Amino acid sequence: MTTPTTPLTRYLGAAALAASVLATAACGGSEAAAEPPAESELAINEERCSTNRDAGTITYISGYFYQASVSQLEVFAAESLGFFDAVCLDVEIQGGVGDIMANSQLVSAGTAHFTPIANEAEVVQANQEDHDVIGIATYGHVPIASLLTGPEVEDLKELEGQTMGRPGMLAAPLEAMLNAAGVDVESIEQVESGYDPSVLPRDQVQALTAFRSNEPHQLDAMGEEYREWLPEDFGVVGSFGVMATNPEWAAQNRTVVEDFLRAIGKAFEYCGQEGNERECVEYAAALDPTGEFDVDHNLQVWASESELVRASTPDETAVGYIDLNLTEAETQNLVDNGVLDDMPDLEPLFEPHYLEAVYVAGNVSWPAEEEKE
Secondary structure, eight states: OOOOOOTTSOOOOTHHHHHHHHTTSOOOSOOSOOOOOOTTOOSSOHHHHHHHHHTOEEEEEOSBTTOOOTTTHHHHHHHHHTHHHHTTOEEEEEOOBSOHHHHHHHHHHTSOSEEEESOHHHHHHHHHTTOOOEEEEEEEOSOOEEEEEOTTOOSGGGGTTSEEEESSSOOHHHHHHHHHTTOOGGGSEEEEOTTOGGGTTTTSOSEEEEETTTHHHHHHHHTOOOEEEOGGGGTOOOOEEEEEEOHHHHHHTHHHHHHHHHHHHHHHHHHHSTTTHHHHHHHHHHHOTTSOOOHHHHHHHHHHHHHHHHHTSOTTSOTTOOOHHHHHHHHHHHHHTTSSSSOOOOGGGBOOHHHHTTEETTEEOOHHHHHHO
């Protein structure tokens, strides 16, 4: 059984999207070898270690169970590889059910400490719901949502008067794409379609919102034909894979936040290396209590999303960097679509300094290794 994806998990464009992004952005991220830490080897000094231990158990709630998405798999792998132990963090992993706002509310209340959010626009929306959360890392810098139609559709205006399926709320980049294409969105009937993409080839819906690392792979495996519409082809800016935390708690636990990002950054490097991908996905499978985790499909999810992260990260820039100019352009979609009345002050909603503290020239700083050099 294929693990379903929800609005909380990210999407992405398989080979075609990765190729288009690679053509316009330099590939970033470290190529340095990342190895699991030796038993009992600390990456930080004893004083910092003691500070981190004093913070107690750190709760991370995933976006959608144990899917191998960016901002999820790194956490699972960091735990299994011992990277959290190496920075003296006691991390408890809980599987989320795809409800972004519920997860952000738990973080806002201090019940949990970290959670992934689908994109930067949804960080803004969470705060509009009075959930006090901040984005501390943004891994993907293109929209990850796409719209699927039958192969016969040549113009998005053909969807007017038709039915569009979606598993949750319509993603802001997709609404912006439809508006940019001159589509009367109000004329499209939107229905909750669940997580089975076969509703599209069965013509139960004429369009289907998708996560580009998920539904296209599922339809390919079914041998079905479809057309994928990408927001960036219509000039729409977007993001995916945002790590969020509580701003007050983060300010009080600076080393914890930095070293959480340090450990998952190290795991991203490790899991991105050829030969390590299946190992990391199997760490996710080991957490799944259902016994129905599809390793091969989740390998596609991870390969697609991690490639898109690397392709949209400029050279010598930290993986997860925050660019408020891009954030503003993405948030403008919400204003243009009437979700927001006006542009909020974005600077308090995103804090890049925690991530910047653990990267040097695009590489994760791992103090224990640097002292040996």
